[in-house]
Amino acid sequence: MLETESITSLAARIARGEVRAEEACVEAFARVRRSDGELGAFLALTEESALSAARDVDRARDEGRPLGPLAGVPVALKDSLCTRGVPTTCGSRILEAWRPPYDATVVERLRAAGAILVGKTNMDEFGMGSSTEHSAYRVCRNPWDLGRTPGGSSGGSAVAVASRMALGALGSDTGGSVRQPAAFTGTVGLKPTYGRVSRYWLVAFASSLDQVGTFATDVRGAGALLTAIAGPDARDSTASARAVPRFEDACGRDVRGLRLGVLDEALHAGLDPRVAEAFDRAVAELERLGCEIVRISAPSLAHAVATYYVLATAEASSNLARFDGVRFGLREREGVRHLHELIGKSRDHGFGAEVKRRILLGTFVLSADAFESHYRKAQRVRRLLREELTRELGRVDAVLSPTAPTPALALGDHAGDPLAAYLSDLLTLPASLAGLPALSVPCGATPEGLPLGLQIMTRAFDEETALALGHAYEQVAPLRGARPPAAGAL
């Protein structure tokens, strides 16, 4: 049944008694067993607790008790979200043996909504990467082409949904880590406004950029998941006190007359011709749906990559200082006589190459010599970019661009060239730096069958317009309902 249902359709069928939550759960794990050896989406499975939770849903329904809005729906969690007593490694050796003492707020909220949590998904170590190749544990493959990456850093969550081992998943998006893997796997990915969702017990990478986001097989599902996890949280002072709408209700809203801005600089960002062509077709479809298309400009987009990598590495070097071999995870004992050796060796052996690179970069930009010229300067460029986007969003309802400049890359394509990998994040970074919501919705595929994504960015706290547009477009998008070949063989 997972092959054909969505989050909202399955929840409705379970609520009506047409399907048992246990059946859906059993099917999810059967699919994991058949395909995840090859795909590598999961780092840990929670089959026993999932089955128990599914039976609780069925019992509640049998007894006529009220069900949560996601009751019985299999959902996967990125491994950067803490789960009490369940491994939470962030894709890093340094947290291999660690078991969190608490659940993240979003995990508590999913449980309260009745979701069935099936396991923890593969990721680039601490979210640092765009391909999931920087996982310390296993290779994660794109189900549309097993020789390619699923994108990242939330690649495992994207693959779990694309292959329907779960119908929804949570990821975290610091510079595009939900939207880009969604685009590469033909799934829907939503990064909400900064502050819309609590980050409590999300392991921090870059605190002024991190935001929990949702994956689903359709736009409505991505909205329904957001409804379940959004809202104020006394334990995260950046979580907004704003009221939370039922985001999924924006799907079906009339989009005629909306003004959509095509970001000029994005079109000159070295787009793969196949991406440019699919994007043009998507824009034309939205115009046919009654939207008005205008060209807009944010010249500072050209500096988004440099700005992001200064700020994200600075924040990462501070946040990851907590991993010292004393309080969490890996502790190196061999040849250790002094505290500084314990810290240095535990970190050197526990962190992978990309994490060490970013900690070193962050340490540099925060050093006395570079603080003004790099760190403070990047914060000023960040404000400039946000002002440009805010100005443009004053005259349009949404900003359109491709989600990524290329389709999914082959495994190993960026090995040895970190700068090339950083540059590929260009189109997802503006929403991250400005704290704006952005949705990636599938917009067809390359002639080779690799999925592509359309990104819809809107004003702060206006996820609903992005969802309304994404849903309207989804109904007419090419290859709607297509399934990846690796999942079709299940």
Place this chain on the structure above:
Amino acid sequence: MKNAELLHLATLAGLTLEPTEEPRIVAELSRVLAYMGELGAVDTGALEPLESPSEGGVPTRDDAPGAPDAAFRAAALAAAPETSDGAFVVPAFLD
């Protein structure tokens, strides 16, 4: 970037690097830092730095200790690699 600068950064960052990985890291960091250097040419006028996109700016709390939380303390200690008498154990830090 020179190797000596990398070693200084590694000390600041609490990392002990393997000597064999140093030349590669120097080359990679040099390239990325050169790219980041482009920001110097951006005209940001009198704009103030943006530290957080949070609606209320960067929230702060009172500079005061929170109430003791025995459950949190016990959970934190239970998750640590080595403890003794309710404290984290570290090797010597003075000669």
